[in-house]
Amino acid sequence: xxxxxxxxxxxxxxxxxxxxxxxxxxxxxxxxxRGPGGGTFPxxxxxxxxxxxxxIMFRAVRGKIPAAWVGQPYFDRIELxxxxxxxxxxxxxxxxIYIIGTYGAIxxxxxxxxxxxxxxRHSWFMTITLAxxxxxxxxxxxxxxxxxxxxxxxxxxxxxxxxxxxxxx
Amino acid sequence: xxxxxxxxxxxxxxTFQDHNFLILTIGCAVGLFVGAMxxxxxxNGVAILLPVTFLMTPTGAIIFLAAIYYGxxxxxxxxxxxxxxxxxSTAVATTFDGRPMAVKGRAVQALMTSAAASFVGGTIGVLxxxxxxxxxxxxxxxxxxxxxxxxxxxxxxTFVGLSGDDVWKTIFSIAFGLLASTVGLDTISxxxxxxxxxxxxxxxxxxxxxxxxxxxxxxxILWTIQLARGEVTMTKPTFDKASFKDGMKxxxxxxLTMNMGSFLGFVVGILPAAGATPGSLMAYGIAxxxxxxxxxYGRGESNGVAAPESANNAAxxxxxxxxxxxxxxGSPTTAVLLGGMFIWGLTPGPMLFSQQPDFVWGLISxxxxxxxxxxxxxxLSIPLFLAILRLPFSILAPVIYILCITGGYAPTNTMHxxxxxxxxxxxxxxxRKLDYPMAPAALAIVLGPLTERNFxxxxxxxxxxxxxxxxxxxxxxxxxxTVLLLxxxxxxxxxxxxxxSDQPGTHPA
Numbered sequence: 259x260x261x262x263x264x265x266x267x268x269x270x271x272x273x274x275x276x277x278x279x280x281x282x283x284x285x286x287x288x289x290x291x292r293g294p295g296g297g298t299f300p301x302x303x304x305x306x307x308x309x310x311x312x313x314i315m316f317r318a319v320r321g322k323i324p325a326a327w328v329g330q331p332y333f334d335r336i337e338l339x340x341x342x343x344x345x346x347x348x349x350x351x352x353x354x355i356y357i358i359g360t361y362g363a364i365x366x367x368x369x370x371x372x373x374x375x376x377x378x379r380h381s382w383f384m385t386i387t388l389a390x391x392x393x394x395x396x397x398x399x400x401x402x403x404x405x406x407x408x409x410x411x412x413x414x415x416x417x418x419x420x421x422x423x424x425x426x427x
Numbered sequence: 428x429x430x431x432x433x434x435x436x437x438x439x440x441x442t443f444q445d446h447n448f449l450i451l452t453i454g455c456a457v458g459l460f461v462g463a464m465x466x467x468x469x470x471n472g473v474a475i476l477l478p479v480t481f482l483m484t485p486t487g488a489i490i491f492l493a494a495i496y497y498g499x500x501x502x503x504x505x506x507x508x509x510x511x512x513x514x515x516s517t518a519v520a521t522t523f524d525g526r527p528m529a530v531k532g533r534a535v536q537a538l539m540t541s542a543a544a545s546f547v548g549g550t551i552g553v554l555x556x557x558x559x560x561x562x563x564x565x566x567x568x569x570x571x572x573x574x575x576x577x578x579x580x581x582x583x584x585t586f587v588g589l590s591g592d593d594v595w596k597t598i599f600s601i602a603f604g605l606l607a608s609t610v611g612l613d614t615i616s617x618x619x620x621x622x623x624x625x626x627x628x629x630x631x632x633x634x635x636x637x638x639x640x641x642x643x644x645x646x647x648i649l650w651t652i653q654l655a656r657g658e659v660t661m662t663k664p665t666f667d668k669a670s671f672k673d674g675m676k677x678x679x680x681x682x683l684t685m686n687m688g689s690f691l692g693f694v695v696g697i698l699p700a701a702g703a704t705p706g707s708l709m710a711y712g713i714a715x716x717x718x719x720x721x722x723x724y725g726r727g728e729s730n731g732v733a734a735p736e737s738a739n740n741a742a743x744x745x746x747x748x749x750x751x752x753x754x755x756x757g758s759p760t761t762a763v764l765l766g767g768m769f770i771w772g773l774t775p776g777p778m779l780f781s782q783q784p785d786f787v788w789g790l791i792s793x794x795x796x797x798x799x800x801x802x803x804x805x806x807l808s809i810p811l812f813l814a815i816l817r818l819p820f821s822i823l824a825p826v827i828y829i830l831c832i833t834g835g836y837a838p839t840n841t842m843h844x845x846x847x848x849x850x851x852x853x854x855x856x857x858x859r860k861l862d863y864p865m866a867p868a869a870l871a872i873v874l875g876p877l878t879e880r881n882f883x884x885x886x887x888x889x890x891x892x893x894x895x896x897x898x899x900x901x902x903x904x905x906x907x908x909t910v911l912l913l914x915x916x917x918x919x920x921x922x923x924x925x926x927x928s929d930q931p932g933t934h935p936a
Contacts, residue, residue, distance in 0.1 A: 259861070266861050270599065277606060277621065284613065284620050293887035296613035296620055299879045303606045310599035317595070324862075332860065337653045344652055345853060348645065348828055352845055360832070367825045376821030388822065396833060399464070406837050 259327035260318055267315035271308055278304035343375065359410035361393040368392060431557060438788030442796050447490050450483070451793055454491045455800045458498020459808070462518075463506050464830075469499030469517075469743070470760045477767050485771035486786050490793040492767060493747075496760055497549065497797040500703070500740050501805050504541040508534060508732070509815050510827050511647035512834065513639050517703040517739040519869050520711040522643045524724060524731025530651070531727050535666050535809060539674030540732045542805040544685045548737030549798035551689035552696070552744030557791055560748055560780075570698055572885035573895045577905035578698070579878040582705060584912035585712030586867040594916050596863045604868035607633045608875020615883055628843025635704075635872045636838050637848045642865045644831040645852025648824055650859060666810050681733030684714050692738030696745025703742035705877075708870040710738030716912070725866070744794060751775055751787065 278301055285295025286302075317323070333341070351367040358366070368389045372380040400406040402424055410417055442448065461472035472495045480488030503518030508525035521541065528537035570578070583601050587594060610621040611632030622629045688710035695706035714734035715724040724731045743760070750761040752775070768775055773783060780787050818826070835848035855865055889895035897903050 263861055266858060266863075280621050280623070284616070284618055288891055289616075292616060293883050293891070296616045296618050299882070300606055300609040300621055303602045303609070306602040307599055307606065310595045310602065313595040314593075314599070333653075340652045341649055341856075344649060344824065348849060351828065352832065352842075352849060355832075355842065355845075360836075363832075364825075364829050367828060368822075371821050371825040375824070376819065379819060379821060392826065392829065396829065400833060400837070406833075407840070408833065408836060409842060 259330045259332055260321075260323055262332035263318040263323060263327075264315050267311045267318065271311035271315070274304045274308035274311060278308065347371065347375075355409050355411060357411045359413040360408040361397060362411070362413055364393045364396060365389045434784060434788045435557060435792055437784065438790075438792030439796075441486060441785055441789035442490065442793045447487055447789070447793070448796070450487055450491045451494045451797055452800060454494025455498040455501075455797055455804055458495035458500075459502035459505075459801060459804055460498075461495070462499030462502025464834075469496045469503075470763060472496075472499050473760050474763045477763060477770075480767060481770070485768075485773060485783075486789040488767065488771060489764070489786065489790045490797075492764055493790055493793055494797040494800070496743060496764075497740070497794065498801050498804070500549075500743050501542065501545045501801040503739070504545070504732070504736055505538070505805075505812055506830070507643075508537045508541060509812055510644070510823075510830070512644040512827060512830055513636075516635055516639065516873065517707055517743070518735070519639050519643065519704070520707045520735035520866070521732055522647075523711065523735075523866055524726070524728050526643075526647060527725065527727035528729065528732065533670075533673070533727065533729075534813060535670040536674040536677045536729060537732050538809050538812065539671070539806065540677045540681055540729045541736045542802050543678040544681065544688065544733040544736035545740045545805075546798055546802040547682075547685040548689040548692055548740030548742075549744060549794070549801075551686065551737075552693050552741035553791065553794045553798065555690075555693050555741075556744050556748055556794070560752055566697075569899075569901065571899075572881040572888065574899060574901045574905065575698070576878060576881040576885055577896060577902040577909070578695075579705075579874050579881065580909040581905050581912070582709045582712065582870060582874055583867070584909040585709065585716055586864075586870060587913055587916065593862060593864075596861075597867050600864050600867040601871045604638070604871025605875045605878065607638060607868070608635075608872045609879065614876065614880055626843065628841050628847070631839055631841075633847065633872065634838045634844060635869070637835055637844045638851050638872050639869050640831050640834050641848040641851030642855040642869065644827055644834070645849060646855040646859060646865070648827055649852065649856040651820075652824075653856075653860075666813060677729035677733075681730045684730040684733045685737040687714065687717075688734040688737035689741040692741035693745040695738070696742030697748045703739040703746065704873045705870075706742035706745075707735035707739040708866075708873065710734040711866070712870070716915070725864075740798075747790075747794075751779060751790075 281297040281301035281304060284297035286297040287295055289295045347367060347370050351363045354366060355363045369385055372385040372388065373382075397408075400408055401421075442451065457476070458469065458472055462469060473492050476495060477492070480491055483491065500517065503513065504521045504525060507513045507518040507521040508529050511522055511526035511529075513519040513522050525537045525541065528534065586601060587597055606621075610623075610629050612618070612630065613620050619630060688707075691710050691713065692703065692706040695709060696703060711724075711731060711734050714730055715721045718724065718728075718730065720728070746761045747764070750765050765775065773779065773786060815823070831848060831852075832845055835845045836842070838844065859865060885895050886893070889898075897906060
């Protein structure tokens with residue numbers, strides 16, 4: 259945990275330096291007639307973040323961490339496996355929205371979690387039923403009731419007749 | 428006072444005549460549902476249903492929209508408590524303790540506390556609205572940029588002043604939230620800034636909801652699975668006599684907190700451009716600071732639900748005050764309501780009270796009735812909401828991800844924000860494992876634009892003279908509060924003998 263604390267501090271420090279450098283694209287001093295330049299606020303916030311990161315690392319190096327952290331890993335194998343499976347499924351689902359659209363991605367996400375993460379607790383009948391019902395409910399609520407258009411990827415033409423049906427009424 | 432009472436009674440007659448009561452009930456139910464959906468808040472419900480009101484009388488229309496507004500304020504807490512995803516920005520602070528309560532099997536108590544706090548907040552808000560409308564409207568106008576900036580500093584200082592949190596991590600969290608709020612176009616010069624890797628998605632800035640849904644939706648699921656080491660056992664809460672009695676105890680215990688939240692929320696709500704979100708976050712911070720057990724906050728403390736819920740409902744009432752009396756909207760939702768008033772042919776201002784008594788008093792009395800109706804509907808719906816918590820985790824987790832994706836996409840309609848939300852979820856989870864507090868970042872991204880704008884406007888107005896921040900009694904008092912809150916951790920550390928270590932792995936969100 260101590261090493262993770264130092265690494266996190268280092269990452270924050272590097273990010274702060276990057277944002278401070280990026281803030282310099284706009285003036286950080288007084289601009290005549292306009293007051294403080296547009297870069298002032300983000301620049302000084304970046305410096306505050308950098309100072310905090312240095313203090314966090316300094317404290318960690320000096321061993322000022324909670325006693326229960328000593329000798330503990332940041333992740334053990336079981337934790338890492340479940341976190342990676344969840345994060346991976348989410349990233350794949352979001353990435354697949356560009357191709358199979360929101361509703362296809364939702365179906366895939368449900369099937370993966372119910373069949374793979376659920377370790378056979380849900381029957382195929384239950385899985386397929388929910389994989390159809392939930393996207394339909396999401397579609398009806400967001401697209402028809404709230405008129406919120408969701409991305410559909412390559413499946414866009416498939417929705418034209420459905421919208422035609424609702425528009426006709 | 429002698430004119431208020433008969434006017435209010437007349438308002439009640441208006442609320443119950445024709446179809447107005449039916450319209451109010453439907454509005455509350457719709458608002459409750461819309462508020463509970465992540466990514467959709469009262470502003471979406473009011474904006475989408477505004478065209479429907481063109482078929483109604485102006486009084487019926489404002490009653491309908493105000494009922495949606497109130498219903499959404501109640502409903503915002505539902506998904507915050509049950510799923511850990513804030514239903515609306517106003518309900519983010521409810522997530523901090525509402526979700527841990529649900530995880531511990533106390534969802535009924537959390538929902539009951541939320542309904543009661545919302546009711547108390549709404550009632551106090553409407554009472555203050557009824558009695559103090561004109562003087563409070565002029566008081567709010569005394570808040571210039573310097574006073575507003577000082578108020579924002581108080582809000583940040585409440586988080587720094589909380590005991591238990593690592594001060595450097597808290598300050599980092601605030602600075603990060605503020606920095607995230609500066610991404611996009613500079614509001615004063617109009618120039619783009621912090622456009623990372625030249626990605627066009629950053630031009631519209633980072634939406635507060637994207638950060639909040641990422642941290643509290645995705646981050647919460649990852650937190651749950653790592654705590655349970657992949658084998659999540661769901662709690663099976665039931666709405667029985669014991670949980671009802673315990674819920675009543677939580678309400679009784681939180682009564683003072685609810686009152687504090689209500690008054691604070693109302694005052695913040697009447698400030699133009701502040702609104703219910705800053706009000707609820709400030710109330711949470713103050714409740715934690717004033718508590719005898721601040722360490723319980725973030726781990727399932729019922730007062731952590733009572734404070735923000737009472738504040739956001741009182742603030743939503745308060746934000747209607749400058750709209751009606753001055754024509755200045757106090758929140759995005761009241762901005763839409765204001766637009767509606769112009770369409771209905773009404774001109775907001777002090778004359779509205781004398782020229783349109785049916786409209787004004789019908790609205791005020793409908794707020795009383797909507798408040799009660801929304802509380803009743805919410806309590807009656809608790810068994811329905813609990814069914815969500817009984818879902819197996821292998822169904823609940825993807826459903827939460829789906830709500831996060833749709834909620835992250837809805838505000839700006841870009842996939843950029845969905846990716847950003849996933850990034851915040853993952854990054855927030857990694858930092859939470861190291862005890863970085865998340866709540867200050869959520870507060871800071873909301874208050875960031877207001878803080879920066881007021882800071883720069885105050886300095887422009889004073890030609891760069893920083894003494895402008897100490898030029899009025901209001902700002903001096905607020906600055907003194909800020910200093911006091913900032914030195915609080917130092918005093919607490921001195922009293923406790925220098926031990927500032929925190930319990931690891933159980934850090935509040």
